[in-house]
Amino acid sequence: MKELVDQIVARLREQKIEVPEEEIASRLKKLVEDFRVPEGEARRSVLNYFLKEHGMMPLTRSNSEKVKVSEIAGPGRWVDLEVKVLDLWEPATEAISQTGLIGDGSGSIKFVKWAKSGLPDLEMGKSYLLKRVVTDEFQGRFSVKLNRTSQIEPLEQEIEAKPGSRGVEQLKVAEIGEQGCWIDLRVKVVQLWETNSDAISQSGLIGDETGSIKFVKWAKADLPNLEEGKSYLLGNLVTDEFQGRFSVKLNRTSRIEPLEEEVQVGSQSAEFKGALVDIQKGSGLIKRCPTGKRSLAKGICSEHGKVEGTYDLRIKGVIDDGQRVQDVLINRETTERLVGITLEDAKKMAMEALDHEVVCSLMEGKLVGRYFSVTGPRVDRYILVETINEAEAVTIADLDELIGMLEAD
Amino acid sequence: MAGFSREVARRVFAEELKSCNYSFRESEDQSQYAPQYLLTPTGAKCNRVFIVGTLTEKDDIGGDTEYWRGRVVDPTGSILIYAGQYQPEAAQIMANMEAPAFVAVVGKPNLYQTEDGNIIISIRAEAMQRVDEATRDQWIMDTAKRTHERLKALKDAGPVPISDSFSTADRVSAPSPVQDFQRALEHYHTDVEHYRKTVIHALTSLKGELIQDNTPEKAVPVPALAAKPDARIEPPAEVKEKGKSEGRKPKMKKSGSLAELAEQDDIEQVEEVPIFKRPMSEG
Secondary structure, eight states: OHHHHHHHHHHHHHTTOOOOHHHHHHHHHIIIIISOOOHHHHHHHHHHHHHHHTTOOOSOOOOOEEOOGGGOOSSSOEEEEEEEEEEEEOOSSTTEEEEEEEEETTEEEEEEEEGGGOOOOOOTTOEEEEEEEEEEEETTEEEEEEOTTOEEEEOSSOOOOOSSTTOOEEOOGGGOOSTTOEEEEEEEEEEEEOOOSTTEEEEEEEEETTEEEEEEEEGGGOOOOOOTTOEEEEEEEEEEEETTEEEEEEOTTOEEEEOSSOOOOOOOEEEEEEEEEEEOTTOEEEEEOTTTOOBOBTTEETTTEEOOOEEEEEEEEEEEOSSOEEEEEEOHHHHHHHHTOOHHHHHHHHHHHTOTHHHHHHHHHHHTTOEEEEEEEEETTEEEOSEEEEOOOOOHHHHHHHHHHHHHO | OTTSOOOOEEOOOHHHHHTOOOEEEOSTTOOTTSOEEEEOTTOOEESEEEEEEEEEEEEEOOSSSOOEEEEEEETTEEEEEEEOTTSHHHHHHHHTOOSSEEEEEEEEEEEEEOTTSOEEEEEEEEEEEEOOHHHHHHHHHHHHHHHHHHHHHHHHHOSOOOOOOOOOTTOOOOOOHHHHHHHHHHHHOOOHHHHHHHHHHHHHHHHHHHHHHTOGGGOOOOOGGGGSTTOOOOOOHHHHHHTTOTTOOOOGGGSSOHHHHHHHHHHHHHHHHHHHOOOGGGO
16 A cells, blocks of 8 residues: 555656645555555546646547537537526635636536635636637536646636526426526416525525426526415526426526416326325414415414414325435315314314324324325425325235245246 | 434344344544444345334343333344434334334344354344334335345445556445445355245245145134234144245144244244354444
8 A cells, every 4th residue: 555655756746746645545545445446447537537636638638629519418528618607606615716607609517726726716707718728527417627737717708608508408397307407487376485695685485387396596697586376487497306396497597578478377187106104293283364365383384473273184295115205295174084083173172181182192003014006296305295195904915926926936 | 394304113033133244434534423323134235224123022122211122023033212302203112112013113223242252143123113014014015025135236246356456536436236245245145045045934934824724624723822913823743844844844833822832932032043144343
């Protein structure tokens, strides 16, 4: 190991790069011991890593060529680009001095400027010739990195940039199935939520005939506010994904056009089977605000303050199939049927026990740990349950089938 | 809004759970708030598990405050579950329950090392409910399916590939399930065949029970001992013969007293533990 470290140190010195030996040793160790990389490969990999970090192109130092954004189709290429800065984002780490979106007539692409590059900052809306930038790829999306060997030359003439790479598509909400796509949507604003970050100016739920999806409008996007219940054409949104759920983001390049006609909001019907593993707070006998139908927390509506609530029954449950969890909301009628008590019964029970919790405990006793199959529209992270049935009993045929599969392995 | 997402409850048979001796926190900084995971021999990464089986014993092992310990048995073995003052709902339910009973448990797996160096697993119950036999049958089927899927993934996972790139600062690679399987293979040197047989055993024994239930003409007078609602009827010898009983272990819950039952289980435990025990330093 020591020998390898020395070799790497020597090679780096040739390039006038000093790296602490411990850093080299720890990278090597991780590769060799944790990832079982052969020593030769590990040495090369570590050497390349530090060369790259210091802006050296390892091994072959090919000349960069001038390309259009849309021609970038693979990682590790050195290219020159003539682009306009379309958007600047908050860097997630101090290692990055700037990041954002640049584009030309052919499309747009993310860029990252390393702090170590020592390059001047790019300005929003300005056009530049970026020389010797490296292309990169992550999960099928390309980006370019500006490092120490890169150069930035401001351009006199403005580059005509087409926002949104690879063609912006007008999609339906239900068709969104990939993150990082630039799309247009015709939607109605179903619900606006309180935002929990200064970086977000608005967020909520938008929908069309095919379903609903969460949206986020960045404060930096500097776009007008959307109104609940109004319909819009939202242009040039970026799709995003978090733990299997999609959302769309409105950024600086996005457009908002109010629509005359109203978009009808439909729902994607979903089905989920699994064990009910939890009944969450806010289930059982609850009180709702008479105006907004919101559930009350200690008699207080988040919108209307202290109000005299009306009683309701509902279940906020979690169904788990061993691979995924699904939140479900079960309304009063379905809850009454499922648990076998009416709202009136529940009120009586709570009154006798002087405690609303008894209703929730009853529900837990009847439902938790059982297998169910639910269907209903998916809204944000919930399935609004329309039907819920106990899973069918295991049959000998089911068992034979699975035993057969196992024996065939 | 999203940001916090609930951990999935994995399905793992008791025998596999008992073989676990590897847990880790999934975070760079190893902070105490990072979720803890148990990695099972077939590569299930469990922060939470869902178990349905027969509660065969329960004891209050606490001092001043109640601290309940129960043993839950499935067709492959048994596992200990705990509920104390920090799991008040589960503790109350266990307190009010009579063993034996079919129960469903949602809980967090825990490993601890005994003074003599053995690593023991237990489940801290978050939720517990009495369920019916149909639910327990569904769980066996469910768990068999999930274990089968993991066994297939284990075969595909193979040896750890050479990592050819480092992650750059703005690219934090999400741990892929493939890594879980590779990690499991590396740590446990998992005997896939053994677990395949265990799953087949669990399914075959359930099938035997269903055949027996579906054969009313074979019904024998219910022995006084088995008169409790949850107790099963001992199948007549000829049915047992027919029901593919190859490799089947004697059914624990059919044997008379609870004491006997616990004893049998302990014997099984002694047989299993040494096979899977590995030094903790590997983890």
